Amino acid sequence: MRRVLSVHFAPCALFVAGVFVLVRAGSFSGRSDWGAVWPRRPETTLQLTAALTACAALLGLLLQPFQVRAVRVLEGYWDRWPLTARLAGVLTGVQRRRWRALRKRAYGKTGGEREQRIRADALRRLAGHPPGDLLLPTALGNALRAGELSAGERYGLTTLSSWPRIYPQVSGRVDEALRSARDALDTAVNLCWSFLALTATALPALYDEPALWWLPATGLLLAALAYKGAVTTAQAYSGLMHVVYDLHRFDLLEALRYPLPGDRESEEEVFADVSDLLAGIRPERRVYDHRVRGGPEL
Known part of the structure; x- marks a missing residue:
């Protein structure tokens, strides 16, 4: 629920509320009348609040499948x-x-x-x-790519193909840190898009009111601030990806029923085979180890 509210609902509610203010002020049809924005009757206020909430929730649901695309566009x-x-x-x-x-x-x-x-x-x-x-x-793309190209490669694993397999092995505290960093990253990205969309909406609404041009300028400034926050969070997320491979790379081998290596050289050989397997290349023939963790051999 926290992710839904922070990542999807809050940025959409910000955009919907901004458009509502411009429409109520009559900015698209003439001079803005900010006194007409807030309704005078309490029942009208409740109705408008419910409508804004419903619109923001619907917009958030519609945009949720495009979250990965929203990040990748800002990555470059x-x-x-x-x-x-x-x-x-x-x-x-x-x-x-x-x-x-x-x-x-x-x-x-x-x-x-x-x-x-x-x-x-x-x-x-x-x-x-x-x-x-x-x-x-872009800086965001480079911050994320730094983790995607080095977290597993230090041990011979291809990060992009092994990450979906190693992530289920992550322990509770590391998983919580990863989720928190990812939520913060997605929230910052969505806020950046919301401020950019508000700026693009405000420009045609306020182009004939030079005294209010500071509003679109503020929107651009807030979008830049949100983007900077996304870059900072992406750097932290990439660091956590390195931690995952440091602590859980052998858990991946146990899940795949590969025997654990005895030294650094054999570790790189095993992980090279795993990377080939995940890439669809037939790896060198290896013996499986079907022992249950902490239990007798099956």
Whole structure:
């Protein structure tokens, strides 16, 4: 219920309420009359509140299946259309220049205490980026891709294909942290879209009232703030993905009935076979281990 309210209902209610205020003020048909926004009769207030709640709930239900798409658009997966693909190329170039500047600060010569702090900060920020040839056009996309391309790869697992299998093995506390981070990420993304939609709605409504242009500008500012929050949360979520593989990669082997490896070299061999299996490639023949965890051999 908490996820439904924060991720889906609240951003939709924000957008619906904003459109309601503009319509009640008559902003689309002339000068805005803000005194006409709030109804004077209590029964009318209750009716409008119920209508706004119903509209926000319906809009949230309609948009819920597109949650993954809402995140992926802000990540920068824009290659399906020629115009957005061109824009993606330009913004990826910007991200690559920033990445090179970070590398220069991170691995450049160190001097005094101030330079060491700058280098440490650059190293920390660089760890939240994927390799330079795999950068996406947006900061959100790069924050998530950093986890998607390195969390399992450190042990020989392909993260994107193994994540749906390893996630059910996650312990309660880690699962709670993952859910909380994912909810915060989706909420920030949806708030960003709501503020952008409100800005796009307010522009034609208030274009002839220069004194009120600060309202669309505020909407853009709030959208940028929500986007920054999404990037910060995505970095935390990527860090938690690394924790999952640190703690539960062997639980994945037990669930697949693979014997546990005895050393680091055999671990990488086993996980390479698992990655091939998940990718549809026939792995090297291996013996299964059907012992129940903590019980006798079957």
